[in-house]
Amino acid sequence: MANLDELMFPVFETSGIGSIAEIGAYAGDLTGVLLEWATPRGVSVTAVDPVPQPALVEMAEGSSNLRLERATSIEAIPRMELPDAFIIDGDHNYHTVSEELRLIAEKAGDGPMPLLLFHDVCWPHGRRDSYYAPDRIPDEYRETIAEGVGIAPEEPGLTYGGFPYKWVQEREGGERNGVLTAVEDFLAERDDLELAIVPIFFGFGVSWPREAPYAGALRELLAPWDRNPMLARLEWNRVKSLAQSYVSRTEVAVLRERNWRQEKLLLEIGRSTGLAVTDRLSRFNRNGNPGLRERITDELETSRNEPV
Secondary structure, eight states: OGGGHHHHHHHHHHHTOSEEEEEOOTTOHHHHHHHHHHGGGTOEEEEEOSSOOHHHHHHHHTOTTEEEEOSOHHHHGGGSOOOSEEEEOSSOSHHHHHHHHHHHHHHHTTSOOOEEEEEOOSTTTSSSOBOSOGGGSOHHHHTTEEEEEEEETTEEEEESSSEEEEEEESSSOSTTOSHHHHHHHHHHTOTTEEEEEEOSTTOEEEEEETTSTTHHHHHHHHTTTTTOHHHHHHHHHHHHHHHHHHHHHHHHHHHHHHHHHHHHHHHHHHHOHHHHHHHHHHHHHTTTOOOHHHHHHHHHHHHHHSOO
């Protein structure tokens, strides 16, 4: 999401925020970028992650402007002071995002909702759940979770190669599946909120209160980007190319494994005593031409020198 700073920071500046909470900070790649922007402007930053990596911990220890919540978003949101803006980029599944939005709304009460920024509202997570920790997900969502599989654009099921996932839903689409589906279902009950979707870098979503003093300016800022068809085509071509690169890597790995097994088998055959007799008979029958053992050696040498 750090790739989106040229658009994300104007969104913050237009909204006039004074505090940000980042859900899903992990190693702090985005957190560091946020701090560079926020600190000189007096904007406070809170990073939320149940397993923060050493780089993020060190960042928090070295900055008085960064507060680290070592907890899941579901645990942290109820006990946090409501910030002006949330960046929601944690566990990319319907259940988690829905719960995050519900808890934020409860925290806001009768007051206005904070500015909400979402990552991964386009492919692959827009309409398909993935999971960092399936054990935190209710049973009704877990029956169709696949482990150690690949997915690809234009393929609603699972694929050979493709984007590799530890845990992901078996199929794309349908009810209660995906980040964007969770956001849309939440907004369907909230006519006081607007949503813009910028289809770049896996999808950037922004939601804000219609009656906020900055609403008109923010709407104008995002209008050229919101669901822009040219950007959507560029993003679709990008993810298709990325998926194909994973397929190609998988195919190369399979070929290398196959070559290794074949070489091992040929070496075992080449060392066998039975081949020695066959080799002498072969030389006799072929009038001194290379025997089987020599031909196996030559084939192995050729195979090792050929690019895979």
